[in-house]
Amino acid sequence: MPEGHSVHRIARQFDRNVVGHRVAASSPQGRFAEGAAVIDGRTATQVRAVGKQMFLEFDDDIWLRVHLGMYGAWDFAGEIIVDPTIASANGRMGQTNQRGTDLPPVFDAAGENSLTSIGAPRKARGHVRMSEQTRGLADDGEQWPPPIVGQVRLRLLTEATSADLRGPTACQLQTPEEMAATVASLGPDPLVDDAAAGEERFAAVVRRKPTPIGLLLMDQSVVSGIGNVYRAELLFRARLDPHTPGRDVPDEVVRGIWRDWVRLLAIGVETGQMMTMDDLDPDAYRRAMASRDDRHWVYHRAGLPCRVCGTAIVLEEMAARKLYWCPNCQR
DNA sequence: GCTTTATGGAGAT
DNA sequence: TCTCCCTAAAGCC
Numbered sequence: 001m002p003e004g005h006s007v008h009r010i011a012r013q014f015d016r017n018v019v020g021h022r023v024a025a026s027s028p029q030g031r032f033a034e035g036a037a038v039i040d041g042r043t044a045t046q047v048r049a050v051g052k053q054m055f056l057e058f059d060d061d062i063w064l065r066v067h068l069g070m071y072g073a074w075d076f077a078g079e080i081i082v083d084p085t086i087a088s089a090n091g092r093m094g095q096t097n098q099r100g101t102d103l104p105p106v107f108d109a110a111g112e113n114s115l116t117s118i119g120a121p122r123k124a125r126g127h128v129r130m131s132e133q134t135r136g137l138a139d140d141g142e143q144w145p146p147p148i149v150g151q152v153r154l155r156l157l158t159e160a161t162s163a164d165l166r167g168p169t170a171c172q173l174q175t176p177e178e179m180a181a182t183v184a185s186l187g188p189d190p191l192v193d194d195a196a197a198g199e200e201r202f203a204a205v206v207r208r209k210p211t212p213i214g215l216l217l218m219d220q221s222v223v224s225g226i227g228n229v230y231r232a233e234l235l236f237r238a239r240l241d242p243h244t245p246g247r248d249v250p251d252e253v254v255r256g257i258w259r260d261w262v263r264l265l266a267i268g269v270e271t272g273q274m275m276t277m278d279d280l281d282p283d284a285y286r287r288a289m290a291s292r293d294d295r296h297w298v299y300h301r302a303g304l305p306c307r308v309c310g311t312a313i314v315l316e317e318m319a320a321r322k323l324y325w326c327p328n329c330q331r
Numbered sequence: 332g333c334t335t336t337a338t339g340g341a342g343a344t
Numbered sequence: 345t346c347t348c349c350c351t352a353a354a355g356c357c
Contacts, residue, residue, distance in 0.1 A: 003338050052339075069339050071351045151351065167351040169339060220340085227338045274338080299338090320345080321339085 002068050002130075004051055004225020005268025008191055010074050010130045011049035014056060014163070016081045018044045021158040023058075028152040035173045036154055038062060044156075051186050051224025053170075055179055063179040069169025077127040077146045079160035123160075189224035190262040191269070199258045206246040206254045213249055213257075214242030214318050214325075223258070225265060229299045232324045233276035234260055236297040241331045242323055280307075298324040 002010070025039040042058040049055075056064040066072075127146070145162050148155070154165040165171060174182065187205070188198030205222050206213065216222050217231045226234070235242050238257050240249065267275050276296050277288055284307070288295050297307060301324060302315035311328035 006338085067339080069350060070337055071339090073351085153350090169341090169350060218339090229338050231338095322337095 002052065002072070003227035003230050003268070003274065004049075004189065004191075005265055005272070005274065006130060007052050007054050007068070007225070008049045008265075008269045009272060011047045011054050013074070013076060013080075013130060014044070014047040014054070017076065017161040018056070018156060018158060018163060019047055020044065021161075024157040026155050026157075028148045028155060032153050032171050035064070035171070038173060039064065039156075048183075048192075049189075050183050050192050051189050051220055052227070053182065053186070055174075055183075061176050063174040063176065065170060065172050065174050065179065065182060066165060066168050067170035069167070071167040072169060073166050074130045075127065075162075075164040075166070076130065077162045077164075078125070078144065079123045080126060080128065081123050185221060187219070187221050187223040190258075190265050192224075195262055198262075199255055202258045203251060203254045206249065207251060209246040211246055212243045212318070213240060213246050214323055216246050217257070218319070218321065223261065226261060228321055228323075229274050229296065230261070230264060230268075230276070232299040233274075233297055234264070235325060236330060237276065237279075239329050239331075242318065242325050298326055300324065 020043070022041065022043045023039065024041070025036040027033045027036040039058055039062065042060070042062065044056055044058055046057045047054065048057075052067060054066045056066070058064065068074075145155075145157055146164075148164075151166050152164045153168060153171055156163045156165075188201045190198055193201070202223050206216055209216060211219075214231065214235060217226050217234060218228070234257055237260055238253055240253060240257075246254075264274075264276060267278060274296070276299075277285055280288065288307075294301065294304070298313050301313040303312050305311065306313055306326040306329060309326065309328045311326055313324055314327050316323050316325075
């Protein structure tokens, strides 16, 4: 999925373009027809992102909970107000390729659909997918509303903007109580919780569990928003063996991981890319960034030499997910 | 055109 | 630990 950074970016898009607007809601695919009917005609009142989940509130205390899962995506089209705090240097937002690595920022040569925004937010005509699959900025032509393409679970339409949801693992309406219960089940999110309080909660849980730290980082009740890419990269950056039981990880190392997550998440939200090699020297960084499929310390680098020590990166299954790590550096 | 793959998670066993 | 669900693009023939 979009790991936590993507969800926060998407929430900001909703804040800019949908909150405060009356929406027309529909489920072209039909699988959320009842829910869409409830939302239809209501005004969106606020949006919240916690970890990998987004909550959009409508009139009368109706909350829409969306979890994108591994394949979910929001496509925005129309007149999109770009949030300057999430606009990437060259325009595209939150876009990554199918292989699990981030695409470098792509410049839209024509400029027409460029969503670049520096300074004050501005409106741009265009189409942007905020998720994990590759898709260029579509030339939507003048069609409004945009044609339905593929399986659209939910379409939210304001006067000027459309947002199409496809492939979510969860899309449901919740009461305020249900929404609060969902949020309560989630571990701290650096962009939601006070950083110091989040660190305390995280450290306290990790330090008393016998569970391998590699599993704890993926457990959304322990810490929110970390997925398979950030998990592998955080552990490498901490030079920590993923199998180390949480309670055996020194307190300062646990706290270091939390602080590193705070930093990486902020970079991710800002750039739309899972940048995890910000501390690499400039030349090596440039070389790594030049390759789409090889832009992390260990993620997706099975068999390739460790960037630090040259040892072959190991790929193993941990709880049915792929875990990449350097057996020499991380111990 | 068919197979594989993916940044996730719930529920059954 | 296993099975299932969700969707689309990349890779392969």
